[in-house]
Amino acid sequence: EITDALRHLRVDQHTWPHVTTLRISNHSAPTDAGRSGDEGCAELAAELRSCFPAVSHLWADEGPHGRSMLGAYVTTALGQLTRISMRYSSIPGFSIKTLPSHITHLSLRACGRRSYLQIPQITAPPLVALTLSVVPLSYAWDQFTNGDSSMGPGIEFTCLERLELTFFVPSRSVPGGRADDAWEYSDGYPEQSPQRKTVAVRERASMYTVLRARGARFPQLRHVSLHQYPGRVADFLRSVPVGQLETVHVTANVTAFKGLRLGKLRALHTCELMVSGEARRAEQPHGQRLVMRALAQDTHVRSLSIRVPDTLRIHLPSLHTVRCTGLRRLHLSACITIPDVSLLLLQLPCLEQLDLQRPILTRPPRGIRGADALAQHLLAQGMAPISSSLITFVPDFMCRGATDDSVFYSMLVLVARIPSLRVLKMVAFYIAQFSRELGSLLNIRALFPYIRHLATLDYHKIH
Numbered sequence: 001e002i003t004d005a006l007r008h009l010r011v012d013q014h015t016w017p018h019v020t021t022l023r024i025s026n027h028s029a030p031t032d033a034g035r036s037g038d039e040g041c042a043e044l045a046a047e048l049r050s051c052f053p054a055v056s057h058l059w060a061d062e063g064p065h066g067r068s069m070l071g072a073y074v075t076t077a078l079g080q081l082t083r084i085s086m087r088y089s090s091i092p093g094f095s096i097k098t099l100p101s102h103i104t105h106l107s108l109r110a111c112g113r114r115s116y117l118q119i120p121q122i123t124a125p126p127l128v129a130l131t132l133s134v135v136p137l138s139y140a141w142d143q144f145t146n147g148d149s150s151m152g153p154g155i156e157f158t159c160l161e162r163l164e165l166t167f168f169v170p171s172r173s174v175p176g177g178r179a180d181d182a183w184e185y186s187d188g189y190p191e192q193s194p195q196r197k198t199v200a201v202r203e204r205a206s207m208y209t210v211l212r213a214r215g216a217r218f219p220q221l222r223h224v225s226l227h228q229y230p231g232r233v234a235d236f237l238r239s240v241p242v243g244q245l246e247t248v249h250v251t252a253n254v255t256a257f258k259g260l261r262l263g264k265l266r267a268l269h270t271c272e273l274m275v276s277g278e279a280r281r282a283e284q285p286h287g288q289r290l291v292m293r294a295l296a297q298d299t300h301v302r303s304l305s306i307r308v309p310d311t312l313r314i315h316l317p318s319l320h321t322v323r324c325t326g327l328r329r330l331h332l333s334a335c336i337t338i339p340d341v342s343l344l345l346l347q348l349p350c351l352e353q354l355d356l357q358r359p360i361l362t363r364p365p366r367g368i369r370g371a372d373a374l375a376q377h378l379l380a381q382g383m384a385p386i387s388s389s390l391i392t393f394v395p396d397f398m399c400r401g402a403t404d405d406s407v408f409y410s411m412l413v414l415v416a417r418i419p420s421l422r423v424l425k426m427v428a429f430y431i432a433q434f435s436r437e438l439g440s441l442l443n444i445r446a447l448f449p450y451i452r453h454l455a456t457l458d459y460h461k462i463h
Contacts, residue, residue: 015050021057022048024070045072057083057105071096085131087111096120101147104159107131109166117168123147124216125158133166133227141216155216163218164225164249225249228276234259243267254279254286254312262297271297272305272331279309287312291334292321295344299326307333310358310399316340322347333357338410342417345387353392358399361406362413374409375447378416383447385419392423408438416447 048055058081060070070086074096083105099106101123110117110133117134124144144155157163218240226233229252237260247270250257254275262271273294279287287308294306295316301324308314314334327348332341337360345351368377393415397407415421442448 016052017054019052020054021059022052022055024058024060024073041072045076048073049076054080056080057085059085061087084108088117099123101126103127105129107164109133119143121145124155124160127157127160129162130157130160131162131164134168144216157216157218157221159220160218161220162223163221164227165229166227167229221245223247227251229256231256232259233257234261246270248272250274251276253277254283254290254308257290258286260290260293262293266298266300268297268301270303271301274305274307275309275312277309279311281311284312287334288314291316295322295324297324299324301327303327303329305331307331307357308335310335316344319343319347325349327351329353329355331355331357335360338362338413341414342386345390345414345418348387349389351387351390353394354390355394355396356414357396359397359410361397361399361402361410363403363406364409368409372444374412375441375444378412379446381413383417386414386417388420390418390420392425393418393421394425396426412441419448 055077058074058077060074062070074081074084078096078100082102084099084103085105085107087109088111098121103123104126105128106122107129108117108119109131117132119132120143122144123146125147141155146154146156216239221240222245224237224240224245224247226236226249229236229250233250233252233256242264244267245265246267248265248268249272251274257273257275262268265271271294273290275287275290291306291308291314294304297304304324304327312335314336316336322344325348328350330348330351330353332355335358339362341356341359345354364374365377368374395411395414397410411426415424
């Protein structure tokens with residue numbers, strides 16, 4: 001069908017020598033099987049190679065019904081490809097067993113996988129960027145070579161600047177089978193099937209021991225992303241030249257951040273730390289320490305994102321421990337109080353954008369109803385600015401126990417004391433709820449002495 005479409009558009013009648021990037025999305029269901037299907041894939045691959053002879057970057061999305069079209073094309077074009085980005089949806093692993101040494105950018109992703117993704121043998125030294133998702137925790141470095149047939153320990157990622165790994169982590173209970181089986185999963189969770197028994201599995205089975213950076217060297221590494229990492233993040237970073245890292249993104253459970261020291265990351269300018277999954281109240285000290293250490297980073301950090309589950313009550317650290325005074329952007333999603341947020345803003349003199357999610361809302365005093373009464377109450381509280389640098393404020397107060405009154409009051413307590421504010425973005429639902437009342441308040445000059453700077457009142461959708 002794709003071949004017929006290319007011919008209908010007369011693409012096959014021309015050669016496109018300046019096209020260097022090819023994007024393929026293959027989500028069609030198979031219409032035939034056997035020899036004719038394979039021949040069709042080979043014919044399409046040849047057609048693409050003929051029309052686009054200069055392609056060096058392949059971006060491909062293989063759907064759940066994908067067959068061998070991508071494999072056929074990659075096989076024929078592999079000699080000239082330098083960048084490969086492929087995403088799979090519940091199909092067998094990568095069809096190429098060994099990648100050539102001229103690949104510099106490689107991304108192999110899987111969504112909705114039922115087991116870990118098989119990856120080909122890869123030559124490490126030429127790689128500049130590497131992304132692997134749904135990889136098992138212990139064998140990844142075994143798939144790399146230095147180009148001289150040496151495998152295993154001592155892999156040299158000589159040119160690698162960007163590394164992103166998403167790990168495949170077995171659950172505590174999985175569908176029936178032996179402890180060393182390759183179990184089936186859907187989006188990280190066991191498939192629900194009444195016919196299958198469930199067995200308990202040790203998390204430290206030999207196949208799933210925690211992957212560390214030992215045995216691999218990264219002299220040029222600048223950007224690291226770890227997702228669903230079940231071990232200690234500090235252990236992984238111990239063998240990485242952290243002094244030269246510029247961006248760090250980590251998604252893990254709260255205990256994975258234990259022992260993490262960010263002070264040694266002297267070149268860091270972007271940091272994103274996200275606690276995934278549910279966290280027990282007993283783990284609150286871990287969440288508290290994570291927030292404190294993130295805010296205790298030095299002035300070189302420009303963008304910081306901290307996301308902690310709302311089951312953990314977070315008290316922001318005392319003012320003398322906040323040292324990231326060079327922050328330009330802060331994304332804070334945590335169960336913290338509005339007064340704590342106000343105190344934090346006083347310590348961030350360069351902050352230009354604040355995204356605040358799920359704080360502990362403050363209820364207005366009883367009897368405070370309507371714009372005029374609310375304005376008089378806020379004026380009586382004192383209107384000393386809490387920030388003279390903040391330009392964009394994105395509050396998302398859709399949290400447990402939220403009411404219209406508490407959301408509106410909590411937002412106004414902050415907005416009224418930010419004279420530099422120019423852009424206010426709220427969840428679309430609240431724009432509809434509060435537009436009239438907010439408009440009345442914005443006209444009270446005593447409450448907003450510099451509100452003329454507010455150039456944009458916008459909304460964002462809930463994702």
